[in-house]
Every structure is written in C-alpha cells, then in structure tokens.
Amino acid sequence: xxxxxxxxxxxxxxxxxxxxxxxxxxxxxxxxxxxxxxxxxxxxxxxxxxxxxxxxxxxxxxxxxxxxxxxxxxxxxxxxxxxxxxxxxxxxxxxxxxxxxxxxxxxxxxxxxxxxxxxxxxxxxxxxxxxxxxxxxxxxxxxxxxxxxxxxxxxxxxxxxxxxxxxxxxxxxxxxxxxxxxxxxxxxxxxxxxxxxxxxxxxxxxxxxxxxxxxxxxxxxxxxxxxxxxxxxxxxxxxxxxxxxxxxxxxxxxxxxxxxxxxxxxxxxxxxxxxxxxxxxxxxxxxxxxxxxxxxxxxxxxxxxxxxxxxxxxxxxxxxxxxxxxxxxxxxxxxxxxxxxxxxxxxxxxxxxxxxxxxxxxxxxxxxxxxxxxxxxxxxxxxxxxxxxxxxxxxxxxxxxxxxxxxxxxxxxxxxxxxxxxxxxxxxx
Ligand code: SF4
Numbered sequence: 539x540x541x542x543x544x545x546x547x548x549x550x551x552x553x554x555x556x557x558x559x560x561x562x563x564x565x566x567x568x569x570x571x572x573x574x575x576x577x578x579x580x581x582x583x584x585x586x587x588x589x590x591x592x593x594x595x596x597x598x599x600x601x602x603x604x605x606x607x608x609x610x611x612x613x614x615x616x617x618x619x620x621x622x623x624x625x626x627x628x629x630x631x632x633x634x635x636x637x638x639x640x641x642x643x644x645x646x647x648x649x650x651x652x653x654x655x656x657x658x659x660x661x662x663x664x665x666x667x668x669x670x671x672x673x674x675x676x677x678x679x680x681x682x683x684x685x686x687x688x689x690x691x692x693x694x695x696x697x698x699x700x701x702x703x704x705x706x707x708x709x710x711x712x713x714x715x716x717x718x719x720x721x722x723x724x725x726x727x728x729x730x731x732x733x734x735x736x737x738x739x740x741x742x743x744x745x746x747x748x749x750x751x752x753x754x755x756x757x758x759x760x761x762x763x764x765x766x767x768x769x770x771x772x773x774x775x776x777x778x779x780x781x782x783x784x785x786x787x788x789x790x791x792x793x794x795x796x797x798x799x800x801x802x803x804x805x806x807x808x809x810x811x812x813x814x815x816x817x818x819x820x821x822x823x824x825x826x827x828x829x830x831x832x833x834x835x836x837x838x839x840x841x842x843x844x845x846x847x848x849x850x851x852x853x854x855x856x857x858x859x860x861x862x863x864x865x866x867x868x869x870x871x872x873x874x875x876x877x878x879x880x881x882x883x884x885x886x887x888x889x890x891x892x893x894x895x896x897x898x899x900x901x902x903x904x905x906x907x908x909x910x911x912x913x914x915x916x917x918x919x920x921x922x923x924x925x926x927x928x929x930x931x932x933x934x935x936x937x938x939x940x941x942x943x944x945x946x947x948x949x950x951x952x953x954x955x956x957x958x959x960x961x962x963x964x965x966x967x
Contacts, residue, residue, distance in 0.1 A: 557884050557891045559875060564898025567919050568848060568873055569935075570689030571697025572655065573602045577939060578701055579612045581724045582749050584648040587613040588640065589687070590633065590663060591655030602935075612647070614640070618657050629663055630671075637672055641680055648679070649753035651701065654686035681753070683708065693873040695771040695849045695938065698724060702748060705756065706778035709748075712760025719745045719805060720757050720784065722776070723769030726941035727751070732823075733768075733792075733944060736802060739819035740811045748775075759784050766805050768792060768943060770883070771850035773876045790882045791851075792943045793951060794858040795827035800882075823945035830949025831862055837956050839864035844911035846920060847871035847897050848934040855915070855937065857886045863952055867891050868911045871902060913959060930962050 572595055575587040589595050596615035603611065616636045622629040633652075641647060650672070652665045665684040672682040685700040686692060692700055702722065712718065719742055721733060730747055737745045746757025748765075763784035767776065770791055780786065789804030790797050799820060806816045843865045845852040852872045859865040867888065875895040884893070894902070899920075906914060907927070914924055914931045921931040932955055942951040 557887050557889070557893055559893045559895060562894050562896045562898045562901065564896075565900065566693075566873075566897045567846070567899045567917055568897070569602070569694040569917070570598070570656075571687035571692025571694065571700060572598055572653065573694055574687060574697025574701060575599065575613045575653065576603045577724055578698060578749065581751065582649065582753055583751055584646060585612060585651060585753050586640070586644065586647045586649070587651045587653055588637065589613070589615040589653045589655055590658040590665060591615055591618065591653075592657045593617055595655045595657070612644075618661070618663075622661075629661075630668055633668055634672065634675075637676075637682070641676060645679075648681070650676075650680055650682045651704070652682065652684040653697075653701075654684065654688055654691075656688045656690050659686065659688050659690060681708070695769070695851075696774075696874070698769070699772045699774045702772060702775040703778045705749060706759070706775060706782065709756050709759045709782070711782075712758040712762055715760060715762040717762045717764065717809070718758070718760075719743070719809070720748055720759065720763055720765040720779070721745065722748045722765050722767050722772055722779070724749055725768050725943060729941050729944045729947065732946055736819055736823065737805070740802075740806055740809070740815055742805060742809045742811065764805075764808055766801065767879065768801075769851075770854055770876070770879060771874075773874075773879065776879065788879075788882055790857070790886060791854040793851075793854050794862045794948050795824050795831060795945060796862055797854065797858055798827065798943070798945050798948070799824050820945075827945040827948035831952055834949065834952035834956050835863050837959065838952070840866065841912035841959070842866045842868050842909075843913045843915065843955070844868040844906055844909065845870045845872070846899075846902065846906075846914070846916035846934070847873040847894070848915075848917055849938050850874055850876075851937055852915070852934075853880055853883045853887070853893065856891070857883050858951070859955065860888050860891075861886060862948075863955070865913075865955075868909050869894055869902075869905060871897060873897070913955060930958050932958050 579587050652669050654665050669682045669684040683704045685704040687697040759782045761783040764787050765779055765784050766787050787804050787808045789801045792798040792801040843859055850872055852870050856867040856870045860867055870893045914929050915934050921933050924931050941947050
C-alpha cells in the first residue's frame with residue numbers, strides 16, 4: 539500500500555479510497571517532550587527526572603503535572619541561571635552539586651535521568667558527558683542517563699520515545715536466542731497486568747515490559763526478542779531495539795475490542811499459538827469489550843470527529859472511533875506519521891480519510907471552523923476558545939494520562955468521547 543500526498547484543502551485528492559496524507563508546516567500548538575516526565579516518573583518507581591532547563595520548563599512541568607506536584611514527585615528542574623549563561627559559573631560543577639544534594643536527600647533513587655531542554659541545548663551543555671561523569675561517581679547506587687525533552691527536538695509523547703531509547707543500551711543482553719516477547723511503551727499497571735494474564739493464557743512467554751516498574755528490572759534483549767509496540771510514538775526506541783537484534787511484530791495498537799484482538803493476534807501468530815488457544819484466551823475479554831462499546835455506539839454513531847495534532851495517538855483513536863463506534867473522521871491531525879509503524883492502522887481507516895502531518899494552526903482552525911465536526915479533539919489551549927465558538931471539544935491530554943488500552947478499558951475509552959457530548963446535551967435543555 540502506498541500513501542498518496544494531497545493538499546489538506548482537497549480531501550478527495552487521494553483517489554482509489556486510500557487515506558490522503560498531507561504535510562503542513564507553520565505555527566504549532568503542542569507540548570514539548572518534557573511533559574512525558576509526568577507519566578514516566580509514575581511508571582518507573584525508582585527513577586528521578588532532573589530537567590536541566592529554565593524557569594519556563596519548571597512552570598511547564600508544574601502546570602502539566604497539576605495536583606501531582608504536591609505528592610513529592612520524582613522530578614525537578616535544575617534551573618540554568620544568568621550566571622551559567624554568562625559563563626561565570628561552571629554549569630557542570632553546579633549540576634554535580636545539585637545531583638549530589640538530590641541523591642543524598644533521596645536514597646531510594648536508583649536511576650537518574652538528566653533531561654535536556656531548549657535552553658540546555660542552545661548553550662550546548664553536554665549532558666551525555668555529564669551523565670557519564672555522574673554515573674562514574676554514583677555507581678553502583680545510581681545510574682545516570684540522559685535524553686532530550688526539548689521543544690526543538692521533541693513533541694509531547696516523543697519525550698517518552700527519547701527516554702526509552704536512552705534505556706535500550708542499558709538492557710542486559712539475552713543469555714541465549716530463545717524467543718522472548720517485549721511490550722514497548724509505558725502502560726498503566728492495571729493494563730500491564732491484564733496483558734500479562736492474556737499472554738500467559740496463550741502460552742506466550744517470557745514477557746518483559748519496557749519501561750519496567752523498577753529500573754533494576756530491565757528486560758533482556760537479543761536476537762530471540764520480538765517486540766510489540768503498545769504506543770505509536772516510539773520510532774527511535776524501535777530503531778534502537780532493532781540495532782540490538784530484536785524484531786518488530788507489526789500490529790495495530792491495542793485500542794478498543796478490535797484493536798486489542800488484532801494486537802494480541804499479531805503476537806500469537808508470530809508465536810505459533812493455535813487459533814483455538816487464541817480464542818479461548820481472548821473471547822471472553824473481547825465480548826465484554828464489545829458489550830461495553832455497544833451502549834456508547836448509540837450515542838456516537840454517525841457523528842463527525844476531527845483531531846488536532848498532539849500525541850501520535852490520533853490515527854489509532856480515529857480508527858477505533860470509526861470502526862467500533864461508527865463515527866466519521868473529518869481530519870486526523872498528527873504531529874508525526876511513521877509510515878511503517880502506522881501502516882496497519884492506516885489500512886483500517888475509512889477510505890478517503892484525511893490525515894494531516896504537522897501543523898499550521900491558523901489554517902487548521904479555519905478548516906475546522908468551516909467543517910464544524912460534532913466533536914473536536916484538541917489541546918487545552920484550543921478547547922475553551924473552540925467551545926466558545928460552539929464546537930464541542932474533547933481534551934486530548936486525558937487520552938495520554940488515562941488507562942485506555944486493552945479490553946477492560948475499551949468502554950472507558952469510548953466514554954471519554956461520549957462525556958463532552960452528553961454534557962453539552964444536558965446544558966442545552
Ligand atoms: S524544553 Fe523548551 S519548549 Fe519545553 S518548556 Fe523548556 S523552553 Fe519550553
């Protein structure tokens with residue numbers, strides 16, 4: 539299958555029923571990769587994320603984390619002061635002092651991430667070298683790694699990709715070439731446990747998760763490793779795993795009843811699980827998910843939905859809404875479209891669906907104002923202004939922070955789209 543290029547203004551240009559993919563460049567309304575810290579620090583329970591940045595970065599984390607900042611979180615910002623910028627202080631020395639104080643105060647920390655930001659990149663602070671130096675000083679208690687979450691290099695969920703890619707060189711080498719499965723992408727613990735049970739029921743194992751709950755529990759990797767991506771925004775991590783001999787199992791992403799079944803089946807087929815064993819392991823979960831969806835389908839069927847670019851989850855979510863709930867995608871904005879990883883998803887979209895990679899926010903707003911979808915999925919900065927213009931909106935950030943993958947969560951995922959429409963209907967009375 540090939541993806542045709544077309545102008546966003548000419549949705550029909552793809553022809554032959556293929557989705558039309560257009561690229562757009564201009565002003566963007568997206569988060570930077572630092573925001574990934576908000577969910578990654580909760581997932582890896584013995585890791586600390588130290589942003590080396592400015593007060594802007596600290597404010598961003600504070601507003602993205604919301605009430606979490608009062609729960610002694612495992613992230614902070616080492617703020618680059620004017621003295622550092624003027625070269626009056628040795629930024630490396632200052633960083634070493636901060637890390638020393640931090641680790642003395644938090645002896646439970648086993649892994650420290652130095653997270654690069656726009657300011658640290660602009661002044662060319664060498665965090666790779668700093669991480670090596672600090673590792674030498676603090677091993678064996680603490681390993682220090684680094685990655686970039688800057689707005690120059692990363693958009694929102696790409697911060698997780700950069701973090702996991704930094705973890706890949708740390709994974710222990712598998713002892714032999716025996717088959718093993720790795721699930722890649724941060725998942726809520728409840729979702730991870732459900733997948734563990736489903737794989738066990740099919741006889742697939744051993745199964746490792748990246749990232750793990752503890753940094754001391756990294757899954758092994760080697761030529762026998764097959765990996766299944768649980769999230770669509772992990773292109774760099776996938777490349778790093780392939781460089782270590784692991785092999786990608788292509789699949790749609792585990793959103794909705796159908797998506798979860800296709801995702802599990804890709805692993806099962808690769809593993810040689812019999813159709814009967816697969817059915818016995820998954821039929822109950824799939825039926826429950828379909829029942830949970832049918833009630834919501836009545837509310838959503840036939841309604842038009844449009845996505846602003848945010849997390850790279852937009853294409854799989856639109857596929858779920860179209861195929862399992864009967865919604866009609868108008869425009870699917872995505873910050874980045876990895877053609878290979880997204881091919882199984884794109885193939886399932888309704889013919890002629892318009893995908894726009896990148897953003898020119900003013901042009902995109904004009905298109906949404908002209909089309910007026912029944913539901914617009916967008917960031918917090920656009921939601922209230924669009925509501926004031928009479929468009930119903932769904933905040934996209936919730937789709938990243940909530941457990942939405944797997945059978946048990948399919949109903950909750952649909953409910954996230956029902957809720958803003960139901961609220962609107964109540965207020966209209
Ligand atoms: S990393 Fe860059 S985009 Fe992100 S908060 Fe800091 S300055 Fe802003």
